[in-house]
Amino acid sequence: MTNFGRSLNFSQVVSLSQLPDELRAIYDAEVGNVVNSLRRLGARGRDLEDLTQEVFVRAFQQLPSFDRTRAIRPWLFGIAFRVMAEARRHTWKLRAAGQAEAPEVATDPGVTPERAAEIHETRRLVLELLEELVPERRAVFAMYELNGDSMTEIADALGIPLFTAYSRLRVARAQFASLVRERHPGLKGSGDSSGKDDSK
Secondary structure (H helix, E strand, O other): OOOOOOOOOHHHHHOOOOOHHHHHHHHHHHHHHHHHHHHHOOOOOOHHHHHHHHHHHHHHHHHHHOOOOOOHHHHHHHHHHHHHHHHHHOOOOOOOOOOOOOOOOOOOOOOOHHHHHHHHHHHHHHHHHHOOOOHHHHHHHHHHHHOOOOHHHHHHHHOOOHHHHHHHHHHHHHHHHHHHHHHOOOOOOOOOOOOOOOOO
């Protein structure tokens, strides 16, 4: 296990395994998702670099025992959640919410500047509201509503019973919707995804 605050470069991470090509492929494919996951869980600014590296260090250490029939993104999110939880428990100085932070960016090069600005602002507001959810509910909400993970994947990744995952999602949705109505009544989407198939 590495020490928080001591950022590792990729070559140091890769040296933990005998499969550098595979690790490079995983890192390149998933680093953006891990960064976004950590951001959704509350990481900000320069903390993202250290925490992202910590996630990959742990992921690569655990990779030999990873069930390759499972989806890797929910598994990585689960590791990110545990890294954030540990960071909060210790003396890690996570950056305060509300500091200037570039939110997730649109990856579609075809979007107009106006639409890109709208997406940018919506994502900023979503991250702001996510700060109000307790970490356990925030994780389930982010995985389901933002990442599109199934409830089974969420329960497995977070190591919780499926019933608990559904319960946390229900409460998180209600709280998020209430926050939207209270603070940003003009924001489309309230976290109420009653039309979404929870059984996927």
